[in-house]
Amino acid sequence: MSDEGGGADTVRAWVAFHPPDDEERGEQAVALLRRAGLDPYRPRHGRTEGPGVLLFTTADHAVAERLGGLGDGGRHRILAVALTRTALDGAGPWPLLRAGATDVLTWDASATPAEDAVRRLRRWAAVDALVASPLVSDNLVGAGPAWQRLLRDIVEMAVYSDASVLVTGESGTGKELVARLVHALDPRRGAEQLVLLDCTTIVPALAGSEFFGHEKGAFTGALASRDGAFALADRGTLFLDEVGELPLELQAELLRVVQEGTYKRVGSNTWHTTGFRLVCATNRDLTTDEGARRFRGDLYHRIAAWTCRLPSLRERPEDILPLARHFLRDARQGDGTPGAEDFDPAVCRLLMERHYPGNVRELRQLVGRMARRHVGSGLISAGDVPPEERPPGAGPDSGEPPRGWPDAGFEESIRTALASGVCLKEIGVRARETAVLIAVREADGNLQEAARALGVTDRALQLRRRAANGAPEG
Numbered sequence: 001m002s003d004e005g006g007g008a009d010t011v012r013a014w015v016a017f018h019p020p021d022d023e024e025r026g027e028q029a030v031a032l033l034r035r036a037g038l039d040p041y042r043p044r045h046g047r048t049e050g051p052g053v054l055l056f057t058t059a060d061h062a063v064a065e066r067l068g069g070l071g072d073g074g075r076h077r078i079l080a081v082a083l084t085r086t087a088l089d090g091a092g093p094w095p096l097l098r099a100g101a102t103d104v105l106t107w108d109a110s111a112t113p114a115e116d117a118v119r120r121l122r123r124w125a126a127v128d129a130l131v132a133s134p135l136v137s138d139n140l141v142g143a144g145p146a147w148q149r150l151l152r153d154i155v156e157m158a159v160y161s162d163a164s165v166l167v168t169g170e171s172g173t174g175k176e177l178v179a180r181l182v183h184a185l186d187p188r189r190g191a192e193q194l195v196l197l198d199c200t201t202i203v204p205a206l207a208g209s210e211f212f213g214h215e216k217g218a219f220t221g222a223l224a225s226r227d228g229a230f231a232l233a234d235r236g237t238l239f240l241d242e243v244g245e246l247p248l249e250l251q252a253e254l255l256r257v258v259q260e261g262t263y264k265r266v267g268s269n270t271w272h273t274t275g276f277r278l279v280c281a282t283n284r285d286l287t288t289d290e291g292a293r294r295f296r297g298d299l300y301h302r303i304a305a306w307t308c309r310l311p312s313l314r315e316r317p318e319d320i321l322p323l324a325r326h327f328l329r330d331a332r333q334g335d336g337t338p339g340a341e342d343f344d345p346a347v348c349r350l351l352m353e354r355h356y357p358g359n360v361r362e363l364r365q366l367v368g369r370m371a372r373r374h375v376g377s378g379l380i381s382a383g384d385v386p387p388e389e390r391p392p393g394a395g396p397d398s399g400e401p402p403r404g405w406p407d408a409g410f411e412e413s414i415r416t417a418l419a420s421g422v423c424l425k426e427i428g429v430r431a432r433e434t435a436v437l438i439a440v441r442e443a444d445g446n447l448q449e450a451a452r453a454l455g456v457t458d459r460a461l462q463l464r465r466r467a468a469n470g471a472p473e474g
């Protein structure tokens with residue numbers, strides 16, 4: 001992988017200007033970016049692939065639309081670079097980050113702005129390449145932009161930092177997969193072991209031995225000396241699943257080992273040293289009052305240097321079919337006989353409409369059951385669906401519309417807004433602004449087409465855009 005620091009490899013990335021007719025002012029910056037290692041290209045018809053730079057002189061309302069379009073709704077990372085010191089006057093960088101910029105720099109604020117920018121682009125391109133690699137994309141399957149952003153974060157944190165990671169999420173969302181991936185990607189740990197301990201299965205009487213190891217004769221039944229998890233994970237990764245279940249006494253001991261890197265085997269007075277990356281998983285919220293009473297705050301801060309929340313499957317319905325197809329391919333490869341190649345439309349609808357309290361694991365099991373019933377190649381059809389999975393009455397063939405809107409992501413967003421004190425009026429304003437932004441973007445800037453999609457007149461759309469830009473709404 002290319003190092004993101006210094007002037008190593010050339011990095012190819014798009015460069016755009018805002019306002020678009022203000023290119024001349026940016027040309028000098030582009031020349032310096034080239035010299036720092038950028039191989040720039042211009043986005044064609046506003047379409048981009050991978051990360052890029054938006055050089056701007058005015059952070060007006062239109063810049064948000066440009067960012068949304070150039071970043072393809074969050075798929076690609078954008079470095080927004082203010083070419084003048086005054087370009088960020090007013091609201092500062094925050095609206096640009098909200099609109100889709102990954103970072104915002106002011107050219108004149110740095111002695112080496114071109115190098116700073118290229119360093120970021122080099123890092124982002126390296127992370128994108130890893131996210132697209134089979135190691136990541138075949139393991140943590142998902143196509144939605146939110147999932148892709150999460151993968152980028154996981155990869156970046158695994159490769160470029162040594163931080164302890166706390167992975168949260170409901171059962172079956174892929175927490176163990178993330179732990180395995182962090183270990184596999186970590187250039188400092190790759191050759192060493194990944195040691196897994198499920199804290200729900202630790203027997204209190206044997207817990208000390210599990211973690212610290214023991215000497216021969218340390219307790220009844222200790223017929224030989226044995227290494228514990230801290231020794232086995234040395235220079236590797238220790239994954240503690242369901243860390244919220246760890247008894248309080250063990251939490252204190254774990255904290256000491258993590259802080260000091262030393263431990264004694266049960267029945268021994270000799271200190272040993274160890275150093276490992278700690279990855280923990282939990283489906284409990286360890287920060288709530290209830291969670292906090294059962295979990296030490298100091299340990300929480302130690303294990304949660306970086307946290308990663310995996311969404312439930314209901315929060316990522318766009319990934320249900322890609323995941324189901326992935327599991328179908330797996331099932332086909334597993335038994336070596338020609339198997340089903342895809343799902344017929346009725347089964348696709350059933351998969352989309354069903355609820356998955358067990359998340360991805362439940363989807364995987366369901367697809368496995370369908371694949372086992374299927375005969376020959378061709379599509380998985382309604383008859384392959386196990387009887388207890390078939391919808392009563394209004395079945396998948398009933399022509400009912402699929403579960404669509406408002407979906408769980410929508411509700412989640414409103415719940416977050418209310419919990420943060422955002423009032424109903426503001427929620428309404430934001431919802432309208434977002435709808436307009438998306439419609440204009442989807443219509444490639446064609447306002448008539450966007451107005452049609454929104455079910456409003458051209459004039460109403462223009463007034464709304466003007467209102468969003470600060471002028472009173474007509």
Ligand SMILES: Nc1ncnc2c1ncn2[C@@H]1O[C@H](COP(=O)(O)OP(=O)(O)OP(=O)(O)O)[C@@H](O)[C@H]1O
Nearest residue numbers: 139140141170171172173174175176177360361364
């Ligand atoms: N994004 C994904 N892509 C492919 N497979 C996935 C994905 N997420 C989960 N799975 C599959 O779902 C199953 C459950 O995953 P995993 O054990 O990592 O979940 P978990 O969150 O650790 O569950 P638990 O909390 O119950 O231990 C596994 O078979 C895993 O392969």
